[in-house]
Amino acid sequence: MSKFKYNLAVIGLGYVGLPLAIEAANCKLKVAGYDTNESVVNNLNKSVSHVEDISDKVLQDALSKDFLITSNSNILGDSEFIVISVPTPLTDYQPDLSYVEEATKSIADNLKKGQIIVLESTTYPGTTLEIVKPILEQNSNLVAGEDFLLGYSPERIDPGNKEWTFKNTPKIVSGINEKSLKKISEFYNSIINEVVEVSGTREAEMVKLIENTYRQVNIAMVNELAILSNMLNIDIWEVVDAAKTKPFGFQSFRPGPGVGGHCIPIDPKYLSFKTRQIGQPVRFVELAQEINNSMPNYVVSRISELMNKKEILFKNSKILILGVAYKKDIGDTRESPAIHIIESLLNKSVEVSFYDPFVDELIVNNKSISKELVVENISDYDIVIIHTPHTAFNKIDFENIKSLIFDTTGSFSISNVERL
Ligand SMILES: NC(=O)c1ccc[n+]([C@@H]2O[C@H](COP(=O)([O-])OP(=O)(O)OC[C@H]3O[C@@H](n4cnc5c(N)ncnc54)[C@H](O)[C@@H]3O)[C@@H](O)[C@H]2O)c1
Known part of the structure; x- marks a missing residue:
């Protein structure tokens, strides 16, 4: 007892x-x-x-x-x-x-x-x-x-x-x-x-860091390949889907707008902090961070290119971010790449709104970002950026939307879409 x-x-x-x-x-x-x-x-x-x-x-x-x-x-x-x-x-x-x-x-x-x-x-x-x-x-x-x-x-x-x-x-x-x-x-x-x-406790502490560093590094690799594939006019999404049919020796990671949440962007920095104490960088971690951190700006540059092609002026345009949580079907926006995308758009005098069934309020640069309450209003925007692949978005009739659509998630089979 x-x-x-x-x-x-x-x-x-x-x-x-x-x-x-x-x-x-x-x-x-x-x-x-x-x-x-x-x-x-x-x-x-x-x-x-x-x-x-x-x-x-x-x-x-x-x-x-x-x-x-x-x-x-x-x-x-x-x-x-x-x-x-x-x-x-x-x-x-x-x-x-x-x-x-x-x-x-x-x-x-x-x-x-x-x-x-x-x-x-x-x-x-x-x-x-x-x-x-x-x-x-x-x-x-x-x-x-x-x-x-x-x-x-x-x-x-x-x-x-x-x-x-x-x-x-x-x-x-x-x-x-x-x-x-x-x-x-x-x-x-x-x-x-x-x-x-x-x-020992040090081994157990390191287990968590190796798990998250592994994700961070592999996501960075596929993100870099997404950027290069775009330049080479190769569909990275098709490549990843085909590669993952290999039943051994390959684990598939998907490109995206960057990494978010409380773990992947943060934990590897705990690891590099420790190794810096013995005078050693974790080179993989630092390179992966650099690539993943550059993704929100890459998204903005792709959108700007797309709008240019369609002769829509970037400045004062109206952009909707669909999903601002860092991952599917949850409402956690901590370290979400959406925040960095919005920051960059606001700096370019774009009018930004968001729609996310899981998130009530989003503050960026001390400013509350206007929330679109009904998804039916999507066509009112010059461009819709799909940031988070929430399951609820499968019901959206994207085919009949007049706005340009940029999908950072590769999760929606839409004919009128530009993908990351
Ligand atoms: N969220 C995840 O998916 C996840 C997964 C694995 C590991 N972790 C790790 O677990 C830890 C907790 O993360 P979380 O996501 O649950 O955080 P959280 O922010 O959701 O919850 C932490 C809670 O701790 C409370 N708190 C803070 N200081 C306190 C104190 N001194 N005494 C009592 N309560 C206090 C806060 O009020 C908050 O409610 C972090 O180290 C995180 O990296 C998180």
């Missing part, structure tokens, strides 16, 4: 923390969710979910179980396991671990013998040992690996993915010593189908 009131406390109830807390509550664990954002806490307590993969109904069901959501950090002393899933953004292009440090301090202030702490936030190798462990030990006078256990487990959640969920995606786990690894492994085994142990 555990001496703790809760089996699990989750710090940070966002895209990563909320699904974990709910899955644990559904597995009959006693769960406490702690978030410093009062409005997140209030809404969640009213069963209003801000995470697309978690419906209000799923949240409501979880709340009817043993699941408390609070902004009071005192509960952290009452839980056997504590998972940290707070943001790890970039500030001034550098890794910003202030949220992780804050969350770790709030644990340290309440730390008790027998507790098990797991960091899930994406970060550079060494964070658990060099940042989290010292804060916990100094503020509590307890010893890591003996009085309390500590480890790292990267999150692999893919927002919007219905096939690979929190439950059936294998989870990497690690501990600062054998005792920590064993306990942490047992815990995740109780809520996830498959757990994969690695030997």
Whole structure:
């Protein structure tokens, strides 16, 4: 019988923390969710979910179980396991671990013998040992690996993915010593189908970075080939579709307007920050970043070319961005290439609006971008840029739209379209 009131406390109830807390509550664990954002806490307590993969109904069901959501950090002393899933953004292009440090301090202030702490936030190798462990030990006078256990487990959640969920995606786990690894492994085994142990926290931290760097580099490669194929008058979309029929040795990546979200544009910078400390660049990462970051401007140059051909003046033209989220069927606009495309268009005195069923408001350069409320008005624009391939857009009758259409996603079979 555990001496703790809760089996699990989750710090940070966002895209990563909320699904974990709910899955644990559904597995009959006693769960406490702690978030410093009062409005997140209030809404969640009213069963209003801000995470697309978690419906209000799923949240409501979880709340009817043993699941408390609070902004009071005192509960952290009452839980056997504590998972940290707070943001790890970039500030001034550098890794910003202030949220992780804050969350770790709030644990340290309440730390008790027998507790098990797991960091899930994406970060550079060494964070658990060099940042989290010292804060916990100094503020509590307890010893890591003996009085309390500590480890790292990267999150692999893919927002919007219905096939690979929190439950059936294998989870990497690690501990600062054998005792920590064993306990942490047992815990995740109780809520996830498959757990994969690695030997140390630095290896586990690096797993996440290799996964996202792999995506970033391959997307950059196909983006560069898209630009070159356009110059050579070759249809890159047909090429990619044909190449992917090879059943081995090739994984297909699709070109696009750039990379967005909380992971791919950011995580590789955590890796290069770490290698810079030993005087080494990650050359692949830096080149990939350069290519992916250039894509929004490339999109704008292609649109300008297209309008020129049709003798439409770019300045003061009306452009609609269809979908501004960074990926399909979700409303997350963090680091979305759409923002950079819009920025560039605004600088060229273009009138920009957006239509996205998942996004209520979009602020670019401190200005709220006008939102088109009904998709039927599409023909009122000089050009429509398809930025995000939301499933809902399949219903649009593009063939009968008078505006020019530029598709950055290659996802729509439309005869009157120009593709990236
Ligand atoms: N979103 C993804 O798809 C994804 C996937 C894998 C890994 N990750 C990583 O997981 C981590 C969390 O990302 P997210 O997308 O869930 O972030 P998020 O912004 O959706 O949620 C983070 C939550 O943490 C809260 N928070 C911030 N500081 C806090 C503190 N000191 N104490 C308590 N709560 C605090 C915020 O209020 C927010 O609600 C990041 O490191 C991210 O890189 C994200």
